[in-house]
Amino acid sequence: MLRNIKVIVAGEKTVGKTSLVEQYTLGKFSGQYSHSLGLNVTTHIAMASNRPVKLELWDIAGEYFERTEFYRNAVACMLVYDVTKEKTLQQLATWLNVCRRTIPNAAIVVVGNKIDLGYRFSTSWGPYFARYANAPHFTASASTGENVDLIFSELAKSAISVRDSNSPARGE
Numbered sequence: 001m002l003r004n005i006k007v008i009v010a011g012e013k014t015v016g017k018t019s020l021v022e023q024y025t026l027g028k029f030s031g032q033y034s035h036s037l038g039l040n041v042t043t044h045i046a047m048a049s050n051r052p053v054k055l056e057l058w059d060i061a062g063e064y065f066e067r068t069e070f071y072r073n074a075v076a077c078m079l080v081y082d083v084t085k086e087k088t089l090q091q092l093a094t095w096l097n098v099c100r101r102t103i104p105n106a107a108i109v110v111v112g113n114k115i116d117l118g119y120r121f122s123t124s125w126g127p128y129f130a131r132y133a134n135a136p137h138f139t140a141s142a143s144t145g146e147n148v149d150l151i152f153s154e155l156a157k158s159a160i161s162v163r164d165s166n167s168p169a170r171g172e
């Protein structure tokens with residue numbers, strides 16, 4: 001049976017969480033904004049270290065960051081900010097705290113999205129926050145697709161190692 005890997009996609013409103021998931025799973029970018037209500041869960045079969053895995057992508061709406069029940073059993077967390085809005089990076093500290101508290105062993109990646117629009121604040125702040133979070137930092141564009149597949153596959157790989165070290169047999 002396929003291994004089930006639960007991944008949280010977190011970050012403030014409009015940073016592009018839903019667009020990143022759509023670009024990754026459907027290869028499309030609608031360019032439309034429709035505020036996600038609560039939670040969207042999308043599944044996608046991915047390859048991680050040459051093994052197929054079933055990624056369960058939990059895209060959590062900004063105002064639900066404290067719903068700790070959504071995070072249960074997640075093994076990875078993508079923290080997304082918008083490179084044109086400094087405040088969305090500052091707010092990631094709150095999301096990071098919730099992740100660390102509720103899923104302490106989860107693999108984390110920090111993603112600066114909308115890179116096609118160019119940074120509107122210092123390019124060093126995202127990597128600085130990522131170092132503080134002890135996580136890798138990537139930039140991406142859900143619009144052009146730049147780095148999107150790479151980031152999700154890196155996340156899947158890290159998630160598998162967390163999963164294996166937590167409980168190798170669960171969900172097989």
Ligand SMILES: Nc1nc2c(ncn2[C@@H]2O[C@H](COP(=O)(O)OP(=O)(O)OP(=O)(O)O)[C@@H](O)[C@H]2O)c(=O)[nH]1
Pocket residue numbers: 011012013014015016017018019020030031032033034035036037060061062113114115116117140141142143144
């Ligand atoms: N130029 C550009 N626009 C983007 C990118 N990603 C998302 N957008 C736009 O930004 C807006 C918000 O994107 P969403 O994916 O809906 O953002 P979200 O984080 O899911 O927002 P909530 O569901 O409200 O939490 C939409 O108009 C998208 O088209 C990107 O990489 N580049």
Ligand SMILES: [Mg+2]
Pocket residue numbers: 017018019034035036059
């Ligand atoms: Mg959304």
